[in-house]
Amino acid sequence: MKTRQLSINRGPCVILNDLNLTIPQNQWTSIIGPNGAGKSSLLQAMAGLLKYTGSLELNGVELCTLTGKSLSKKLAWLDQGASQSEEFGAALSVYDTVMLGRLPHQGWLHLPSEADHITVEKVLQQTDAWHLRHRPLQQLSGGELQRVLLARLLAVDSDILLLDEPLANLDPPHQADFLKWQDNLLAEGKTLVTVLHEIHFALRADYLVMLNKGKVHFQGSSQDPKTHQALIALFDGRIRLEKLGNDWVALPN
Amino acid sequence: MQKNYFLAKLSGLLILSAMLLLLGTLLGSTGASWNEMGLDQTILFDIRLPRSLGAYFAGALLGLAGGIAQSLFRNPLADPYLLGSASGALLGVGSILCFAYLGDSWIELIGLNGGAFIGALIGVLASLLLAGGYRSSLRLLLSGVVISVILGAANSLFTFIRPDLFQSIQSFMLGNTTLLNWLGVEIMAMALAFCLLVALVISPTLDALSLGENTARSLGLPLDQLRLVLVGILALATGCAVAQTGLVAFVGLAAPHLVRKISGGRQRVQLLFSCLGGGILLLSSDLIARTLFAPLEIPVGIVTAVLGGLYLLILLRRAPFGGRS
Numbered sequence: 001m002k003t004r005q006l007s008i009n010r011g012p013c014v015i016l017n018d019l020n021l022t023i024p025q026n027q028w029t030s031i032i033g034p035n036g037a038g039k040s041s042l043l044q045a046m047a048g049l050l051k052y053t054g055s056l057e058l059n060g061v062e063l064c065t066l067t068g069k070s071l072s073k074k075l076a077w078l079d080q081g082a083s084q085s086e087e088f089g090a091a092l093s094v095y096d097t098v099m100l101g102r103l104p105h106q107g108w109l110h111l112p113s114e115a116d117h118i119t120v121e122k123v124l125q126q127t128d129a130w131h132l133r134h135r136p137l138q139q140l141s142g143g144e145l146q147r148v149l150l151a152r153l154l155a156v157d158s159d160i161l162l163l164d165e166p167l168a169n170l171d172p173p174h175q176a177d178f179l180k181w182q183d184n185l186l187a188e189g190k191t192l193v194t195v196l197h198e199i200h201f202a203l204r205a206d207y208l209v210m211l212n213k214g215k216v217h218f219q220g221s222s223q224d225p226k227t228h229q230a231l232i233a234l235f236d237g238r239i240r241l242e243k244l245g246n247d248w249v250a251l252p253n
Numbered sequence: 254m255q256k257n258y259f260l261a262k263l264s265g266l267l268i269l270s271a272m273l274l275l276l277g278t279l280l281g282s283t284g285a286s287w288n289e290m291g292l293d294q295t296i297l298f299d300i301r302l303p304r305s306l307g308a309y310f311a312g313a314l315l316g317l318a319g320g321i322a323q324s325l326f327r328n329p330l331a332d333p334y335l336l337g338s339a340s341g342a343l344l345g346v347g348s349i350l351c352f353a354y355l356g357d358s359w360i361e362l363i364g365l366n367g368g369a370f371i372g373a374l375i376g377v378l379a380s381l382l383l384a385g386g387y388r389s390s391l392r393l394l395l396s397g398v399v400i401s402v403i404l405g406a407a408n409s410l411f412t413f414i415r416p417d418l419f420q421s422i423q424s425f426m427l428g429n430t431t432l433l434n435w436l437g438v439e440i441m442a443m444a445l446a447f448c449l450l451v452a453l454v455i456s457p458t459l460d461a462l463s464l465g466e467n468t469a470r471s472l473g474l475p476l477d478q479l480r481l482v483l484v485g486i487l488a489l490a491t492g493c494a495v496a497q498t499g500l501v502a503f504v505g506l507a508a509p510h511l512v513r514k515i516s517g518g519r520q521r522v523q524l525l526f527s528c529l530g531g532g533i534l535l536l537s538s539d540l541i542a543r544t545l546f547a548p549l550e551i552p553v554g555i556v557t558a559v560l561g562g563l564y565l566l567i568l569l570r571r572a573p574f575g576g577r578s
Contacts, residue, residue, distance in 0.1 A: 049467050072473030079468050091518035092463060100461050104473045108454055136518060152464075156472070 001025075001046065001160070001191070005054035008041050015041045017214045018054070023207075028182055028192040030205035030222070033234065037211040039195040040080055043162050046193065047077035058160075072104040076156035078149060080164035080195070094140070094148050095133040098124055101155025123154040126181060128174070142169035150181075161185065163194045167201060179204060199231070199239065199250035210234050222248075259522060262515050266529040270309065273536045277305030280540060299435075307433030307497060308539040308553070309532040310441035312504050314494035316531015317448055319505030320524045321487050324459040325480070326390050333491040333505035336393065336484070337400035341376020342369040342495040344404045346425050347411040350418045366437065366496040369425070373492035376404055381484070393484070428501035428554030430539050437497040444493040445528070448486045452524050455479055459520040502554045504535050507561030510568055534561065 001023040008016040016038045023029050023046075031039045044050045048063055048071050056063040058074065066074070092100075101123075102116040112120075124130040127147040137145060146169045153161060167175050179201070182192060196202040203222050210217040210230060218230035228241050228248070239250045278301045318333030326335070334340075349368035363371065383396035412419050458479045461469035470476050491505070508531035509523065516526040538556040545551065 044467065047467075047471050049470055068475060069473035072471060075471070077468070077471040079465050091513060091516075091523075092460060093518050096460065096517075096519050097464070100457070100464065100472065103457060103461060106457075 001059075001193075002057045003055065004057075006042075006045065006056055007053045008038070008045055008050055009053075015214055016045070016052075016211075019216055021209060021216060021219060023191065023193055023209075025191050026186065026189050027206040028186060028194070028204075029207040029209060030202040031193065031195045031209045031211060032197075032199065032202045032231070033211035033217065036213075038214045039211055040164050042211065043077070043164050043193065043195055047075055047162050049077070069104045072156065072158070074158050075160045075162060076101070076153045076158040078153045078161075078163045078166055080168075091136050091138065093133070094124070094129060094135050094137065095120065097137055097148060098133075098151045098155050101152040101157075104156060104158075119155055119157060120151075123151040124148075126154065126184075127151040128177065143171050143174060146170055147174060150178075154181075154185075159189070160191045160193070163192065165195055165197065167196065167198055175201070200248070203241075203248040203250070259517075262526070263529075266512075266526065266533065270529060270533055270536075273533060273540065274305050274309060277308070277536055277540055278302045280544060303435045303438050304430055304433045305536060305539070307438045307441060308430045309536045310438060310445055311430075311433075311494040311498040311501065312508070312535025313528045313532035314441060314445055314448065314490040315501065315505040315535070316508030316527040316529070317445070317452060317524060318487050318490040318494070319507075319531065320509040320520075320527035321452060321459070321483055321490075322505065323509050324462065324520055324523070325483050325487070326394050327463065328394075329510070330506070331394070332503075333487060334401075334500070336397040336487065336491075337376030337380040337404060338373040338488060338491040338495065339376070339500050340401040340404035340408065341379070342373040342492065343422065343426065343500065344408045344411075345369045345372020345375070347408045347418065347422055348372070350421055351411045351415050365425075369499075370492045370496035373495050374488055376400055377484070377488040377492075379404075390480075424552070425499040426554070427552035428499045428557065430498055430535075430542075430553050431550065433497060441493055441497055444489060448490045449525070449528055451482065452486055453521055455482060456520040456524055458483070459524075498535075498553075500554065501535060502558040503561030503565075504531050504538075504557050507557075507565055508534055510565060 003019050003021045006016060006019040006021070007014065019042070031042060033039050041050060045052045045056060046063070048066065052064075058066065063071070098120045099112055099116065102112060102119060105116065106112065121130065124133055127150050129144065129147045129151055132140065132144055132148065137148065140148065146166070150166060153163065167178060170178060185192060194202070194205065202208065205222050207219070208222045208227055208231070209219045212234055217234050218227065220227040220230070231250075232239060232241065238253050240253050241248050241250055278297055281296070281301065315333055319331075322331040322333050322335060323329055325331075345368035346365055349363065349365055380393060380397040380400045383400060384392040408422070412422055458469065458474050458476070461472050461474055462476075466476065494501075509527040511534065512526035512530040513523070516523040535553070535557060538560055539553050541560075542553040542556045543550045545556075
């Protein structure tokens with residue numbers, strides 16, 4: 001995925017301005033930045049949900065020329081906070097919610113196929129939510145709901161997964177599980193793009209894109225010392241990075 | 254797979270519907286009339302049966318429209334009259350009554366039913382125009398409220414100019430099943446079959462919409478076109494029902510809630526059951542309306558308002574809407 005001079009405006013406000021980015025294939029890219037930097041907007045543009053100017057290419061094809069199901073089979077997107085709405089999911093059960101992820105693969109007059117049911121069971125097992133399958137969404141805790149929504153995302157079975165704050169509401173054991181799922185997905189050849197506020201998790205990604213005030217602050221490998229310096233500068237020196245075992249962690253300065 | 258006993262629940266609702274239809278055909282405003290069967294079949298087949306079937310179909314159309322409105326606007330208090338269809342239909346009836354004395358042939362041709370239907374569609378179209386389209390549910394909802402107020406004011410002007418029309422207009426406002434005939438039944442049956450079929454086919458859109466508009470779009474659904482189809486179905490179903498039975502209160506609002514517990518959550522089942530629940534609610538209300546103070550009949554809208562309102566009150570006390578543990 002590549003962007004050239006990508007800009008997004010909302011009315012008179014410039015949300016993103018002249019972004020030139022390359023999202024590496026079959027790797028995990030994490031987008032980080034302070035609040036209001038334009039991270040979620042970038043992810044929405046990548047999912048084909050926001051109008052943009054400039055260029056945004058997916059495997060050499062301009063994204064805005066792809067529409068409907070052809071796009072949704074290639075890209076799956078996880079929303080940031082829709083679940084906070086009271087009417088979210090209405091009375092849908094966990095199973096039916098995850099089955100919605102199969103919509104791009106189904107025709108209007110077709111009921112879910114055996115393959116759809118197998119996929120739904122697989123992703124519910126993968127996210128440790130199979131035992132919740134009969135429960136209505138409104139009876140789930142925040143963490144359980146997040147796992148179900150991740151399962152819905154995985155059920156799309158697309159090559160590129162766009163996740164906006166996927167760790168929100170997850171408890172530490174399930175955050176650790178999330179990292180295992182990431183590894184499995186990468187092993188399956190998927191490309192992952194996440195927006196994360198948890199810097200220590202973002203540093204586990206292969207590639208970091210830092211945004212600030214709608215512009216690219218820096219992009220590079222997460223292990224590169226230059227990336228670390230840029231990250232500290234992004235947060236005005238208010239954090240420091242330290243190595244803990246094989247991983248980098250961010251601590252307040 | 255999830256076991257939800259769909260067929261058992263569907264059969265239960267269908268059996269209840271059939272029993273009410275039978276009761277509606279046999280029961281007159283002077284009590285049960287088993288002995289009349291051999292004497293006057295005209296009363297049974299030309300008056301009571303079309304009335305019962307008509308009341309059932311009108312309730313089913315309103316139940317379906319209510320289910321669509323609540324899902325489309327993601328608001329459990331949305332009802333089919335929200336988009337200006339009720340006030341439009343009322344204005345249509347008011348206009349026909351007001352100008353009927355002119356004796357114009359086109360007014361005679363359209364009739365009260367046609368006037369109500371055209372008025373309902375004009376009300377919805379005006380809401381769409383004011384909202385600048387159908388893309389924003391909130392704008393559409395607010396526009397519907399504004400149009401309802403404006404058209405309601407216009408209708409008040411008619412009754413101000415022609416106070417003699419007040420009783421006729423009030424009768425329409427309270428709902429009326431006494432004038433239902435076979436033509437009305439046929440029109441509503443066709444409208445119901447069409448609206449239900451289309452709604453069931455595109456119902457996964459409503460499921461996806463409950464996860465948020467962007468999530469639905471990201472699943473490849475042509476949301477704008479589907480929303481227009483749903484608004485069209487909502488207007489057609491409401492217009493057809495209102496044109497035949499007047500503004501029956503609460504059925505569209507209460508029917509989806511009546512069946513919510515047994516329908517499980519998927520919109521395909523929810524809409525089908527809302528349809529059947531609406532039919533059952535209106536037909537049973539009609540039975541009460543014609544027998545409670547027999548031989549005097551009370552307007553069916555009063556009974557639906559009392560029954561539906563009481564049920565919603567019980568529901569509100571028992572289970573809070575929304576919220577997550």
